[in-house]
Amino acid sequence: MTTLVWFRQDLRLQDHPALDAALARGGAVVPVYLHAPEEESPWPAGSASRWWLHHSLAALARQIESRGSRLILRRPQDCGTELLALARQAGATRIHWHRRYEPAVIERDARIKARLRAEGLECESFNGALLREPGAVKTRAGAPYQVFTPFWRSLLALGDPQPVLPAPDSLPTPASWPHSLSLAELGLLPGIRWDAGLQATWKPGSDGAHERLRSFLARGMAGYAEARDRPDLEGTSRLSPHLHAGEISPREIWHAVGEASGGKGAWRESRFLAEIAWREFAHHLLYHFPETPLRPLRPGFERIARSTNAKALAAWRQGRTGYPIVDAGLRQLWQTGWMHNRVRMIVASFLVKDLLIAWQEGARWFWDTLVDADLASNTLGWQWSAGCGADAAPYFRVFNPVSQGRKFDAGGDYVRRHVPELARLPDQWIHEPWRAPPEVLAQAGIVLGRHYPHAIVDHGVARQRALAALKEQPIL
DNA sequence: TTTTGAGTTGTTCGA
DNA sequence: GTCGAACAACTCAAA
Numbered sequence: 001m002t003t004l005v006w007f008r009q010d011l012r013l014q015d016h017p018a019l020d021a022a023l024a025r026g027g028a029v030v031p032v033y034l035h036a037p038e039e040e041s042p043w044p045a046g047s048a049s050r051w052w053l054h055h056s057l058a059a060l061a062r063q064i065e066s067r068g069s070r071l072i073l074r075r076p077q078d079c080g081t082e083l084l085a086l087a088r089q090a091g092a093t094r095i096h097w098h099r100r101y102e103p104a105v106i107e108r109d110a111r112i113k114a115r116l117r118a119e120g121l122e123c124e125s126f127n128g129a130l131l132r133e134p135g136a137v138k139t140r141a142g143a144p145y146q147v148f149t150p151f152w153r154s155l156l157a158l159g160d161p162q163p164v165l166p167a168p169d170s171l172p173t174p175a176s177w178p179h180s181l182s183l184a185e186l187g188l189l190p191g192i193r194w195d196a197g198l199q200a201t202w203k204p205g206s207d208g209a210h211e212r213l214r215s216f217l218a219r220g221m222a223g224y225a226e227a228r229d230r231p232d233l234e235g236t237s238r239l240s241p242h243l244h245a246g247e248i249s250p251r252e253i254w255h256a257v258g259e260a261s262g263g264k265g266a267w268r269e270s271r272f273l274a275e276i277a278w279r280e281f282a283h284h285l286l287y288h289f290p291e292t293p294l295r296p297l298r299p300g301f302e303r304i305a306r307s308t309n310a311k312a313l314a315a316w317r318q319g320r321t322g323y324p325i326v327d328a329g330l331r332q333l334w335q336t337g338w339m340h341n342r343v344r345m346i347v348a349s350f351l352v353k354d355l356l357i358a359w360q361e362g363a364r365w366f367w368d369t370l371v372d373a374d375l376a377s378n379t380l381g382w383q384w385s386a387g388c389g390a391d392a393a394p395y396f397r398v399f400n401p402v403s404q405g406r407k408f409d410a411g412g413d414y415v416r417r418h419v420p421e422l423a424r425l426p427d428q429w430i431h432e433p434w435r436a437p438p439e440v441l442a443q444a445g446i447v448l449g450r451h452y453p454h455a456i457v458d459h460g461v462a463r464q465r466a467l468a469a470l471k472e473q474p475i476l
Numbered sequence: 477t478t479t480t481g482a483g484t485t486g487t488t489c490g491a
Numbered sequence: 492g493t494c495g496a497a498c499a500a501c502t503c504a505a506a
Binding site for chain 2: 497
């Protein structure tokens with residue numbers, strides 16, 4: 001009896017319930033990955049995500065091969081048809097996969113499952129991505145939570161997630177293998193090789209994920225709550241792209257935190273696991289409010305007048321707004337496919353409030369450029385910043401890019417790293433070069449408007465404009 | 477059903 | 492320099 005294991009956002013062998021269940025039944029296993037971006041419209045993986053996916057698949061294929069098996073790659077228009085064909089070619093009677101929670105994917109998977117069953121195949125899906133699935137965490141009234149804190153308390157009350165499943169030592173192979181494309185034939189890598197910065201920053205794959213987790217836990221959790229807000233430090237785990245690709249599971253992280261703390265103290269309530277819980281919360285919200293990637297959770301916000309200033313949007317994307325911390329963030333994103341969380345909030349506030357541009361524009365840009373682009377987390381983050389989502393920031397909370405820079409990048413290291421033309425500016429002026437005395441600018445080799453742009457808006461003016469625009473809207 | 481306390485991440489102003 | 496209040500009103504979740 002042969003089982004197809006359809007790998008999706010679960011590119012790992014450890015803690016893999018779909019694979020584990022296939023092995024438990026005995027018989028051969030055929031590991032399959034299908035690249036079908038048309039079926040994920042309107043959110044097919046962006047360029048940075050595809051780069052990650054390429055390398056993550058390479059890592060997974062190596063792991064599978066080291067266990068005497070193969071990863072079959074295909075590039076179908078229609079996954080249902082392809083799975084059916086693969087099952088026939090491999091003599092498989094069962095198909096296993098892990099559930100995903102994006103609206104278009106849920107719909108597609110339901111269609112596929114019905115079709116495969118109608119064709120006489122056994123189909124089973126599992127939870128491989130979340131501590132608790134949507135539906136497991138509900139208010140007493142049975143409704144989905146829309147506020148994080150009670151959600152988190154409720155999640156904690158459910159206790160520890162199930163123990164981590166070990167990776168198998170070997171994978172039993174079928175009598176004959178279906179044909180596989182080469183990884184290059186999936187066409188995931190960019191035509192123009194802009195990916196040097198990504199290559200230098202990341203190690204996609206399960207091994208890379210576990211190295212990150214190990215070094216993060218070794219630094220200790222004591223200073224995390226403060227260090228995580230400092231873009232100039234290595235204070236965060238940087239596990240987000242690994243989690244998105246499923247190279248590591250949240251259950252593994254949960255239990256690893258417990259072990260690292262020796263099971264002592266309030267490790268379950270730690271700030272770090274709360275961040276893992278935010279990821280869960282984002283998935284719950286996406287599941288229960290599937291229209292939110294495109295529309296505000298709070299409908300009153302749809303009527304807010306928004307600018308369509310293409311030049312301002314382009315300046316924001318390119319990191320040429322004239323606000324150093326904003327530009328540093330957007331350039332870090334462009335170069336490394338990632339941006340520090342604190343800076344994500346700063347650039348989001350700047351786009352949505354200072355420039356009055358729709359949050360959806362920011363979400364789209366992040367979608368294409370982030371290696372951790374995740375529909376649930378990206379949607380939650382942008383709606384939170386725009387003030388139109390769950391647990392949203394109040395409308396009058398407008399980040400000041402200068403004071404945020406001073407507070408969280410006091411020494412200017414982060415700005416200097418990503419905006420090298422400002423590198424010689426003293427700390428005092430690094431976050432507001434327009435206020436530096438002319439001789440200081442000259443000494444730093446900067447002519448504003450030539451080496452570094454003038455600020456595209458005056459934050460004081462922009463803040464007042466944003467407050468007025470948001471205030472005058474009747475928020476139903 | 478109604479009430480009540482609370483809600484990740486801020487800024488500015490004036491005492 | 493420091494501190495508290497104001498910046499709104501709404502919605503959620505539980506009692």
